[in-house]
Amino acid sequence: MEENHTESHAYFMREAIRLAREGMRSKEGGPFGAVVVKDGKIIGRGNNRVASTNDPTAHAEVVAIREACKNLGSFQLDGCIIYTSCEPCPMCLGAIYWARPEKFFYACTREDAAAIDFDDEFIYKELSLPLTERKIPAKPLLRNEALPVFEEWRVMEDKVVY
Amino acid sequence: MEENHTESHAYFMREAIRLAREGMRSKEGGPFGAVVVKDGKIIGRGNNRVASTNDPTAHAEVVAIREACKNLGSFQLDGCIIYTSCEPCPMCLGAIYWARPEKFFYACTREDAAAIDFDDEFIYKELSLPLTERKIPAKPLLRNEALPVFEEWRVMEDKVVY
Numbered sequence: 001m002e003e004n005h006t007e008s009h010a011y012f013m014r015e016a017i018r019l020a021r022e023g024m025r026s027k028e029g030g031p032f033g034a035v036v037v038k039d040g041k042i043i044g045r046g047n048n049r050v051a052s053t054n055d056p057t058a059h060a061e062v063v064a065i066r067e068a069c070k071n072l073g074s075f076q077l078d079g080c081i082i083y084t085s086c087e088p089c090p091m092c093l094g095a096i097y098w099a100r101p102e103k104f105f106y107a108c109t110r111e112d113a114a115a116i117d118f119d120d121e122f123i124y125k126e127l128s129l130p131l132t133e134r135k136i137p138a139k140p141l142l143r144n145e146a147l148p149v150f151e152e153w154r155v156m157e158d159k160v161v162y
Numbered sequence: 163m164e165e166n167h168t169e170s171h172a173y174f175m176r177e178a179i180r181l182a183r184e185g186m187r188s189k190e191g192g193p194f195g196a197v198v199v200k201d202g203k204i205i206g207r208g209n210n211r212v213a214s215t216n217d218p219t220a221h222a223e224v225v226a227i228r229e230a231c232k233n234l235g236s237f238q239l240d241g242c243i244i245y246t247s248c249e250p251c252p253m254c255l256g257a258i259y260w261a262r263p264e265k266f267f268y269a270c271t272r273e274d275a276a277a278i279d280f281d282d283e284f285i286y287k288e289l290s291l292p293l294t295e296r297k298i299p300a301k302p303l304l305r306n307e308a309l310p311v312f313e314e315w316r317v318m319e320d321k322v323v324y
Contacts, residue, residue: 013304021311030324031315051322055228056237056260062219075218085308087300090289091260094253096298097285098218103299107308116316117323123259127252128290136258137265138249142175146247146269149183153193154278160213161279162192 012037012083013105015045020060020085023047030118034060034084036068036077036101043080044068060084061092065099075162077101086113089120090127098162174199174245175267177207182222182247185209192280196222196246198230198239198263205242206230222246223254227261237324239263248275251282252289260324 012035019033029048036044046063050056061084069075075098082104088096089110096104114121131138153159174197181195191210198206208225212218223246231237237260244266250258251272258266276283293300315321 009303017308017311024311024315031311050237050324054231054235054237056231057219057224057228057257066217066219069216069218073216075212075216085311089256091253091256093289094251094256094285095219097281097288098253105301105303107304108312112309112312116312119259123256126259127255139267141171141267141269143269145176146179147274149179149186149193149247150270150274150278153186162212
């Protein structure tokens with residue numbers, strides 16, 4: 001009987017790890033890789049490309065999600081599974097929530113990432129602090145002028161909700 | 163004396179709000195806008211483009227940060243200020259932390275966004291939960307096979323740290 005790798009979680013995670021290693025060795029960015037899978041097929045691949053593309057948002061998961069959504073022609077990853085070589089940072093976890101896949105698998109942890117000097121754990125801690133106590137200051141301004149835009153959205157009839 | 167709008171925080175926030183309104187009205191996406199400013203000049207503009215580009219990561223702040231970094235030729239926004247028409251969602255706040263601007267201003271709050279049915283507040287709550295208790299399940303897999311990639315990164319000598 002022929003072995004069917006396409007349904008194996010380990011098979012897809014190994015592809016994510018391979019992308020992490022190759023992207024790192026080719027100097028595209030940090031040691032992170034991810035794939036998005038739907039119906040047993042890879043529909044999006046990503047590796048970290050922050051340094052090579054001067055894009056701080058080009059994390060493996062974001063790159064893979066953008067590619068998968070482009071291939072699906074949708075901003076939602078219904079029924080998809082994401083495999084990432086490291087627990088997502090807050091930015092990537094936010095992206096996962098907006099894309100709404102079914103679930104995700106991760107290999108290394110945020111603590112493993114912190115141990116090689118990535119800020120994931122630091123950013124998780126910052127996000128849990130009140131706006132006024134964070135390292136990057138955040139200040140309110142002109143809420144009264146921005147709220148009418150939200151009200152216009154609320155009553156708009158033919159909007160695409162996401 | 164001529165009024166110098168370029169140094170006015172309100173001036174830049176009004177541009178972010180204008181982008182939010184225009185992007186919404188032109189059906190590019192939700193009612194959100196953002197600008198990145200350096201030395202009194204706008205170097206990046208963004209509005210939400212999730213629906214029109216099928217990209218769940220195309221939030222106003224992410225679009226503005228990517229454009230600003232492209233213009234600067236850097237993945238860091240040293241000395242920059244971000245003006246966003248709404249308090250950043252966790253994804254965008256993560257992106258801000260990775261880009262490391264000096265500070266940011268926001269107009270509407272995450273509660274205002276929740277009031278018009280955006281998931282910002284929901285995602286903030288999810289991120290603070292342990293991985294095992296979240297709505298989108300996350301499962302560990304093959305950490306032992308991914309850790310050697312991190313170790314290879316740790317001892318690499320000519321890497322670009324970000």
